[in-house]
Amino acid sequence: MSSGVELASAAVLLLLVVLAVMARTAPAGVTVYAWAALPQAAVAAALAASGGGALLWVDAALILAVKGLWVPSLLRRSLPVPDRHGYGLAASMSPPMLLGGAVVAALLGLRLGVLLGPAAGEALGLGLAAILLGFGIPAVRSELWAQTVGILLGEAALVLTALVLAGDLGPTAEILSFAEVILLAVVLGAVVRAVRDVHGVADVRRLGRLRG
Amino acid sequence: MSAASLWPLAVPALALLVTVAQRDVHRIATVARATALVLWALAIWALLSRPLGLWDPLALWFLLMVLVLTGFCLMVSAQYVEAEVAQGELTAAQARRYFLLFQGCVLSLLTIGAASNYFVVWAGVEGTTLTTILLVAMPGGRAVEAAWKYIVITGIGGLLALLGTVFALHGAQIPLNVTGFALAPAPVAGPAALAVQIGFWLALVGYGSKAGLVPFHTWLPDAHSEAPAPVSAVLSGVKLAGGVYALLRLLALTDSAVGPLWPHRMLIIIGLLTLALAAGALAGQRDLKRLLAYSSIEHMGLIVLGAGFGGLALAGALLHMWTHGLGKTGLFFSAGNVRLRFHSTSAPSVRGVLRAMPLTGAALALGASAIVGLPPFGLFWSEWLLLLGGVRAGYAVWVAVAVALLLAAFLGIGLRLPALLLGAPPKEALPAEGAVREGAGSTWVLGLELAALTVVGLALPAALHSVWLSAVRLGGG
Numbered sequence: 151m152s153s154g155v156e157l158a159s160a161a162v163l164l165l166l167v168v169l170a171v172m173a174r175t176a177p178a179g180v181t182v183y184a185w186a187a188l189p190q191a192a193v194a195a196a197l198a199a200s201g202g203g204a205l206l207w208v209d210a211a212l213i214l215a216v217k218g219l220w221v222p223s224l225l226r227r228s229l230p231v232p233d234r235h236g237y238g239l240a241a242s243m244s245p246p247m248l249l250g251g252a253v254v255a256a257l258l259g260l261r262l263g264v265l266l267g268p269a270a271g272e273a274l275g276l277g278l279a280a281i282l283l284g285f286g287i288p289a290v291r292s293e294l295w296a297q298t299v300g301i302l303l304g305e306a307a308l309v310l311t312a313l314v315l316a317g318d319l320g321p322t323a324e325i326l327s328f329a330e331v332i333l334l335a336v337v338l339g340a341v342v343r344a345v346r347d348v349h350g351v352a353d354v355r356r357l358g359r360l361r362g
Numbered sequence: 363m364s365a366a367s368l369w370p371l372a373v374p375a376l377a378l379l380v381t382v383a384q385r386d387v388h389r390i391a392t393v394a395r396a397t398a399l400v401l402w403a404l405a406i407w408a409l410l411s412r413p414l415g416l417w418d419p420l421a422l423w424f425l426l427m428v429l430v431l432t433g434f435c436l437m438v439s440a441q442y443v444e445a446e447v448a449q450g451e452l453t454a455a456q457a458r459r460y461f462l463l464f465q466g467c468v469l470s471l472l473t474i475g476a477a478s479n480y481f482v483v484w485a486g487v488e489g490t491t492l493t494t495i496l497l498v499a500m501p502g503g504r505a506v507e508a509a510w511k512y513i514v515i516t517g518i519g520g521l522l523a524l525l526g527t528v529f530a531l532h533g534a535q536i537p538l539n540v541t542g543f544a545l546a547p548a549p550v551a552g553p554a555a556l557a558v559q560i561g562f563w564l565a566l567v568g569y570g571s572k573a574g575l576v577p578f579h580t581w582l583p584d585a586h587s588e589a590p591a592p593v594s595a596v597l598s599g600v601k602l603a604g605g606v607y608a609l610l611r612l613l614a615l616t617d618s619a620v621g622p623l624w625p626h627r628m629l630i631i632i633g634l635l636t637l638a639l640a641a642g643a644l645a646g647q648r649d650l651k652r653l654l655a656y657s658s659i660e661h662m663g664l665i666v667l668g669a670g671f672g673g674l675a676l677a678g679a680l681l682h683m684w685t686h687g688l689g690k691t692g693l694f695f696s697a698g699n700v701r702l703r704f705h706s707t708s709a710p711s712v713r714g715v716l717r718a719m720p721l722t723g724a725a726l727a728l729g730a731s732a733i734v735g736l737p738p739f740g741l742f743w744s745e746w747l748l749l750l751g752g753v754r755a756g757y758a759v760w761v762a763v764a765v766a767l768l769l770a771a772f773l774g775i776g777l778r779l780p781a782l783l784l785g786a787p788p789k790e791a792l793p794a795e796g797a798v799r800e801g802a803g804s805t806w807v808l809g810l811e812l813a814a815l816t817v818v819g820l821a822l823p824a825a826l827h828s829v830w831l832s833a834v835r836l837g838g839g
Binding site: 294 | 532
C-alpha cells in the first residue's frame with residue numbers, strides 16, 4: 151500500500167508545484183503551498199501504517215499543522231498582494247520552458263529513482279522533479295511572493311523525497327526541518343517586506359543595482 | 363558524544379535572553395563584550411583540557427576557531443554599533459535588533475562546532491544563514507537587494523544540503539538518527555553507492571553555496587559589501603568556513619563508503635574554478651569590502667582545493683581556516699573603521715587612509731600582506747603546506763595552476779589597495795574635534811589578531827598544534 155500512496159502523493163505534489171508556477175496572485179500561491187502539506191502527510195501516514203513507527207503518525211500530524219496551517223498563515227500575513235494580477239517573468243526562461251524542463255527532470259528522476267531502488271523508484275523520480283521545479287520558480291517568476299512560494303514548495307518536495315527514500319528521517323532531522331521551514335518562511339517574509347518598503351514593489355525586476 | 367556536547371550554546375543563549383530584557387544600547391553592548399570574554403575563557407578551557415569525550419578533534423578545531431573569532435566580532439560589534447548610534451546611522455531599536463540577531467548568529471555558529479550529529483551541523487549552518495540574512499538587510503537600500511539574493515541562493519542551497527545528507531547517510535547505510543559522526547562506514551556498492559554519490563553532489567552544491575564556491579558565489583560580494591562591517595567579518599571569517607566544515611564531515615563519510623577518488627577530484631575542480639574566478643575579479647574592485655569579499659572567495663577555493671588534495675594539504679586547509687579567519691576578520695574590522703570615518707568604502711571617496719587613520723591604515727596594510735600569503739604571517743605557512751601537500755599527493759600540475767592564480771590574486775590586491783591607502787585624504791576624513799576616534803577602541807583587537815597571525819606563522823602553540831594534528835588525522839590527512 152505504502153508504495154502506491156507514495157507514488158500518488160509525489161504525483162499530486164508535482165501537480166501542485168506546476169500550479170504554483172502558473173499562480174497569478176500571492177493568496178493563490180500560498181493556498182497551493184498549504185495543499186502541498188497533504189501529500190507529504192499522506193506519505194508519512196502511509197509509512198506509519200505499514201509498520202514505520204508511531205513517530206511517523208506524529209510527523210504526519212505536524213506536517214498538516216505546521217505546513218498546512220501555520221506557515222501558510224505566516225505567509226498570508228507577510229507576503230504583499232501586488233496591485234495587478236498576472237505573471238512577472240524574472241529571467242530569459244519562461245514558465246512553459248520551466249515546465250518542459252520539469253518533464254525532462256521527471257524522466258531523468260524516474261531513471262535515477264529506478265537505479266536507486268525499484269521499490270520507491272517512480273515516487274522518488276517525481277519527487278526529484280518537483281524539487282527541481284519548485285526551486286526553478288525563482289528563475290522564472292519575478293514577484294518575490296512567487297519566489298518565496300517556489301522555495302517553500304521545493305522544501306515540501308524535498309521532505310517528501312527524503313521520506314520516500316529513507317522511510318523515516320528520525321526525530322532530530324524531523325524537528326530541525328520543521329524549525330527550518332518556519333524560520334525560513336519568517337525570514338523570507340521579512341526580506342520581502344523590506345524590499346517592498348525600499349522599492350515600493352516586491353519584484354526582482356526592480357532590483358539590479360548589485361552586480362554579484 | 364551526545365546532546366551534552368551542545369552546552370557551550372548556553373553562553374550566547376543567556377546573552378540573548380539578557381539582550382531581550384534590555385533597552386539601553388550601552389548595556390546591550392556591554393553584554394556583547396562580556397559574552398566575548400566568556401567565549402574566550404571557554405576557548406582557553408577547551409584548548410587546555412581537550413574534552414575529547416564531548417567533541418572529536420575536528421569538531422574541537424572548528425569550535426575553538428568559532429569561540430576565538432566570534433569573540434573578536436562581538437567586541438568590535440559593541441564598539442561599531444555604539445559609534446553608529448552616536449553618528450545617528452542606527453536607532454536604538456535597530457541596535458538592539460542587531461545584537462539579538464548577532465547573538466543568534468553566534469549561537470548558530472557554536473552549534474556547528476559543538477554538534478555531534480550531521481543534522482545538527484546542518485541546522486547550525488542554516489541558523490547562521492538565516493540570522494545573517496537579516497543582519498545584511500539592516501542598513502536598508504541596496505542591502506535588501508543583497509539580502510534577497512543571499513536568501514534565494516543559500517536558502518535553496520541549505521535545503522539541498524539537507525537532502526544530500528539524507529541521501530549520503532541512507533546510501534552509506536547509517537541510521538539517520540545516528541549520534542556522533544560515522545567516521546569509517548563500510549564500503550557500499552550499486553544503488554547504495556549511487557545514493558552516497560548523489561548525496562555528496564547535493565551537499566557540495568548546498569554547502570558550497572554557503573561557502574561561496576563557484577558557481578554559487580554570486581550572493582557573497584553583494585552581501586559582504588552591503589552588511590555592517592562586523593557582520594561582514596563574521597560572514598567571511600567564520601560562516602564561510604562553517605560551510606566547508608560541514609562538507610568535510612560528509613567527505614570523510616563519502617571517502618569510506620565509495621572511495622576517495624571522485625569526491626576529491628570534484629573538490630579540486632571546484633576549488634580551482636573558485637580560485638580562478640576570484641583571482642580574475644580582484645583586480646577590478648574599487649570598493650574595499652568587495653575586494654575583501656572576492657579575497658574570501660579565493661581563500662575558500664584554496665581551502666576546498668586543499669581538502670581535495672588530501673594528506674598534508676588537508677593539514678594546510680584546516681590551518682588555513684584559522685589563519686584566513688584571523689586575517690579577514692581584522693581586515694573587515696579595519697574596513698568598518700574606514701566607513702565610520704569616510705562614510706564610504708569605495709575609491710575615489712576613500713583615499714589616503716594611512717594619513718587620515720594611521721593605525722587602521724597600518725592594520726589594513728599588514729592584514730593585506732598577511733592575506734596575500736606573505737611571511738611571517740600564518741597564511742604563508744598554511745598556503746605553503748597546502749601547496750606542498752598537493753605536490754606530494756601527485757597533483758603538481760594543479761598546484762602550478764593554483765600558484766599562478768594566487769599570484770594573480772596577489773597582483774589584484776596589490777594593485778587596488780595602495781590607491782585606498784596612499785595619497786591625500788579628503789578634508790572631511792581628517793580627524794576633527796568631536797569626530798569618532800580612530801577605531802574607537804577596536805584597534806587593540808586588530809593588533810591582537812595580527813599578533814596571533816604572526817604567532818601562528820612563527821610557531822603554532824603546542825596545545826593548538828596537538829588539536830590540529832589530531833583533526834588532520836581524523837579528517838583523513
